[in-house]
Amino acid sequence: MKLAKTLVGALTLAVGGPVFAQSSVTLYGLLDEGINYVNNVQTAQAGAPHGRTGAPLYQMSTGLMQASRWGMRGTEDLGNHYQAIFVLEDGFDVGTGKFQQGGTFFGRQSYVGITSPYGSITLGRQYDSIVDVIGPMQAGSYAGGAYADHPGDIDNVADSQRINNAIKYTSPTYGGVTVTGLYSFGGVAGSFGKDTIYSIGARFAMGPFAVAAGYMHIDNPNQSFYGNNSTGSTTANNLGAVSGVQTNPIYGGFASAGRMQIFSGAAQYTIGSLIAGIGYSNIRFQDLNDPASGTLSLTNPFGYKGNASFNNYNVYAGYWVTPALQLGLSYNYLRGGAIAGKDSAAYQTLNGAIDYFLSKRTDVYIATAYMKASGVDSTGQAAVPYLVTLTPSNTSSQVVARIGIRHKF
Secondary structure, three states: OHHHHHHHHHHHHHHHOOOOOOEEEEEEEEEEEEEEEEEEEEEEOOOOHHHEEEEEEEEEEEOOOOOOEEEEEEEEEEEOOEEEEEEEEEEEOOOOOOEOOOOOOOOOEEEEEEEEOOEEEEEEEEOOHHHHHHHHHOHHHOOOHHHHOOHHHOOOOOOOOOEEEEEEEEOOOEOOEEEEEEEEOOOOOOOOOOOOEEEEEEEEEEOOEEEEEEEEEEEOHHHHOOOOOOOOOOOOOOOOOOOOOOOOOOOHHHOOOOEEEEEEEEEEEEEOOEEEEEEEEEEEEEEEOOHHHOOHHHHOOOOOOEEEEEEEEEEEEEEEEEOOEEEEEEEEEEEEOOEOOEOOEEEEEEEEEEEEEOOOOEEEEEEEEEEEEEEEOOOOOEOOOOOOOOOOOOOOEEEEEEEEEEEEO
């Protein structure tokens, strides 16, 4: 009886109490897991050249077509077309349950902000403007996920890195045009500009055609950009191991850059069931040998000085054979990295994918990629392929094939 009276009283208060603004919270996520065959990956071996050899690999891995994640997003109606919003999103490995993004909880996104008829302002850990405007127009969406990313995701179009302590504005869409801008505070006492990041981007979409361009400036990228995860270091190389079994031979040797600049552009056209696109990026690691990057013997073991730049070119297509079956193909060419008498390197990648949707939320796919490298990489060694999510090859070429499943909730 007492319990019944308590429940009735609580219900009366809920009904008779003040009316609150409408709000909602949504739990969502994505799981992507598959089995890979890679013909050659670097494997540690004492006494071998550079301390490693190459071997074929069969493995289970997570997040190819899209990175595995779970998150919460919420809104609260503030009246007069204003809303409070938030997103908390964590990346994880389906096979092991481990956090991704360098062990950072809510490492994919964590922000809060306000939307209005004049646009939105958000604060927290967020995507940069290049990701916002060019990310939807990249080969990975149609031709093999991360295998189709620009080598090493060198221009961050595929959002490998997020921006900490950032404030971002995104406009409404007027006449097909959307603009966005971001600024990340370095938070260094006595030096307002140190370790800051800023980016701008714009996208125009009208009917079947879309075009976008973005720019990002990064001060001290080794710490502010690549080192902003839980496992980031204020002294060591956060771009990737450059000796033994490498993790990023394409540009890992340029961790001592004082500044980094990225310009990227893309265009896409839809003709019936066919989607085709092109993209270009210019990436510059500038003022190498900057002491602010960390311990120079770790961030610049090769003694580089000056600037190293890269140019990336991409073309792709996706075709819906039926509403449930999509085919994709892409080609990417990256060249650059010449500095202080060191030759440049070139990386050519061909990707393909077959994606079959069992439902709106579940699909199975087959993806494959071939990369060929030539020249001299950022570590001063013969260039080798490095496909995102994989260990670099120990030879000048690498082939991978994968069968996987993706489920969204």
